[in-house]
Amino acid sequence: MIEVELFRVSKNAWGQETLLGVSWDLTWVFIGAALLFILVHIIYKWLLAPKAGEPQ
Amino acid sequence: MNSQPTQNTEDNAKKVVRHKLPDRIYHWTMALTVIVLLVTAFLPIAGLKFPWVTVHWIAGVILGVIVFIHIVRALIWQERAAMNIGLSDIKHALQAFKWVLRTSKQPPDRPGKYPLLQKLYHHGIAVIVLVLIGTGGVMLAKIDTPFWQRNPYMLSAENWGYIYVLHDLASMAVLALLMIHIYFAIRPEKLWITRSMILGWITNQEYKDNHDPDAWVIETDKSK
Numbered sequence: 001m002i003e004v005e006l007f008r009v010s011k012n013a014w015g016q017e018t019l020l021g022v023s024w025d026l027t028w029v030f031i032g033a034a035l036l037f038i039l040v041h042i043i044y045k046w047l048l049a050p051k052a053g054e055p056q
Numbered sequence: 057m058n059s060q061p062t063q064n065t066e067d068n069a070k071k072v073v074r075h076k077l078p079d080r081i082y083h084w085t086m087a088l089t090v091i092v093l094l095v096t097a098f099l100p101i102a103g104l105k106f107p108w109v110t111v112h113w114i115a116g117v118i119l120g121v122i123v124f125i126h127i128v129r130a131l132i133w134q135e136r137a138a139m140n141i142g143l144s145d146i147k148h149a150l151q152a153f154k155w156v157l158r159t160s161k162q163p164p165d166r167p168g169k170y171p172l173l174q175k176l177y178h179h180g181i182a183v184i185v186l187v188l189i190g191t192g193g194v195m196l197a198k199i200d201t202p203f204w205q206r207n208p209y210m211l212s213a214e215n216w217g218y219i220y221v222l223h224d225l226a227s228m229a230v231l232a233l234l235m236i237h238i239y240f241a242i243r244p245e246k247l248w249i250t251r252s253m254i255l256g257w258i259t260n261q262e263y264k265d266n267h268d269p270d271a272w273v274i275e276t277d278k279s280k
Contacts, residue, residue, distance in 0.1 A: 007221070018213045018214070018217060019213075019214065019217025019218070019220070019221065020217060020220060021217065021220035021221055021223070021224045022220075022221050022224035022225055022228070024101050026224075026225075026228060027098065027101070027228050027231070029228075030228040030229060030231055030232040031231065031232065031235070033232055034231075034232035034233075034235040034236055035235070037236055038235070038236065038239045041239075045243075049156065050155060050156065050158060050163075
């Protein structure tokens with residue numbers, strides 16, 4: 001199972017965690033979501049979408 | 057909404073202005089700055105090391121300036137109602153939903169200048185870009201420029217973390233939305249819209265096929 005860290009953190013000299021930002025691994029989640037949306041839309045337009053003027 | 061092929065050469069010859077020159081200059085300047093910002097943000101993360109900070113903050117400042125000009129222009133000189141989401145948009149969305157599910161034989165009514173999905177995209181990316189500009193503006197305090205000295209202690213480490221989280225999330229969202237935007241821009245049935253963002257105009261036939269003339273009353277100005 002793939003684990004995705006949500007945040008980037010650093011530890012200071014006393015071991016306290018400081019928030020640095022969002023994990024860069026999440027970039028692939030956003031890219032994947034966009035590609036999935038595009039793929040679903042292509043399949044929908046190709047197979048399912050009603051064509052303008054088509055007989056119902 | 058597909059553009060219907062037509063033999064009506066007169067309607068194809070007549071042009072309707074969809075995007076005026078200042079709006080097209082804004083769009084493509086924004087596109088260029090956003091691409092520069094994404095490249096200078098994500099390529100170093102991907103391992104391609106180069107001095108990205110200066111290019112990144114300058115592109116960010118340019119983006120902030122043109123977005124400010126766009127907001128002023130939209131609020132004062134442009135027809136704000138064209139971008140408002142109203143009851144007619146909800147009605148069109150319900151009609152489209154029924155048509156897509158084939159529970160209605162009637163295609164959805166034509167929209168005004170902008171269909172609901174374009175309005176939603178615009179408003180969504182507007183919020184995200186404003187978050188980027190706001191957080192990026194605060195982050196300028198962390199770098200030396202010819203105009204000011206860096207002051208990384210302006211915020212606590214914890215608050216800097218929140219600023220970075222917002223900036224990171226918004227930049228990833230812009231990357232995803234840009235991919236979807238380009239996908240729709242190059243779809244064959246949408247090329248007439250893409251052309252209008254390059255050349256400014258659509259044909260009168262495209263106007264009639266894709267827009268409700270009562271909801272988008274065209275100007276008599278036929279300049280390109």
